[in-house]
Amino acid sequence: MSFIVYLSNYIIPFIFFYIIGYGMLTKTSIYDEFTKGAKDGFKVVLDIMPTLIGLMIAIGILRASGALNLLSKLLEPVTNLLHFPSELLPITLVKMFSSSAATSLLLDIYKEYGPDSYLGRLISIILSSTETIFYTMAVYFLAAGVKKTRYTLAGALVATLAGTIASIIITNMAF
Amino acid sequence: MLNYLWGFMIFIGIIVGVLGGNVAGIGNAAIDSSKEAVTLCIAMLGVMSMWTGLMQVAKKSGLVTSFTKALRPVIRFLFPDIPKDHIVNEYIASNMIANILGLGWAATPMGLMAMRELKKLNQNSNTASCDMCTLLIVNISSLQLIPVNIIAYRSQYGSVNPAEIILPGIIATSVSTLAGVIFATVARKLSRYK
Secondary structure, eight states, X not given: OTHHHHHXXXXXXXXXXXXXXXXXXXXXXXXXXXXXXXXXXXXXXHHHHHHHHHHHHHHHHHHHHTHHHHHHHHHHHHHHHXXXXXXXXXXXXXXXXXXXXXXXXXXXXXXXXXXXXXXXXXXXXXXXXOOOHHHHHHHHHHHHTOOBOTTHHHHHHHHHHHHHHHHHHHHHHHO | OHHHHHXXXXXXXXXXXXXXXXXXXXXXXXXXXXXXXXXXXXXXHHHHHHHHHHHHHHHHTTHHHHHHHHTHHHHHHHOXXXXXXXXXHXXXXXXXXXXXXXXXXXXXXXXXXXXXXXXXXXXXXXBOOHHHHHHHHXXXXXXXXSOHHHHHHHHHTTOSOGGGGHHHHHHXXXXXXXXXXXXXXXXXXXXXXX
């Protein structure tokens, strides 16, 4: 199944080829537009920077104090039952509430175990296949002034669970 | 939400640190982490700008518009209750395309406009319509094809091949979206029998 990894290497070059090629065919001033768009990237990063600083400090403290290790030890009986790594349970739960808090925990996993470890790969894939449930629901339903959300939460949980299980299977198969 | 979570994390960290005798490391960890966050953001500036630059080319050349058009049959299938030529179809299509292309900040305003229109279609009710539930479930199931941030983080933390997770991620994301779509479709059918 290593062809999945192999094909992954083609995706970014392909996107470049396709978008730039299409831009040239339609006579778009591609370089001007690229530099214009690149400026938006600065805005995006600057927007998340204060949040990231605050949360990375909190996670740094939790890691240094030994609280994170303690937490995975405490969760071990549950996660063993679920066949899920205890180190990754906090982050998958936090991800339901806050994407930036999950990011800080993700970076902690990368630091502790490496991005190319089993845990590093698995969590990369889990986080790329799920979204922040409660935050998204709050923002969308608040904007529309809707109070009764009916089966939305159930559906969101089903999708998240399916994505997480698929991530575990695909990580075991691809690497 | 984060006010409580953040306070709780720092509080627990310090208490556990004091009890476990790791208190010396805590101050250093706080200082190091704040510096690390900035280093990371600088690294992210590159990858993120590369992506937004590329997406601007895609937008300007009309590629995004043609993707949005291609999405129409999918939207008709997912949201059968919306009148065919209603503007909300456009909002939903733009929201989904922005999500697929990893432009989350562009997706949310479109999604919120879609929600407001859906509320009007639902006689301004306080209860979510089936279309709203579907929109939310599909959004939460994650549509993003290329997890740009995660690739940037992996590269910053020394991954030999940061992009190796793209295809596995696409497969996992398709499974979660498919599960969400099946759930939403079945739930819509069931709610009609009531």
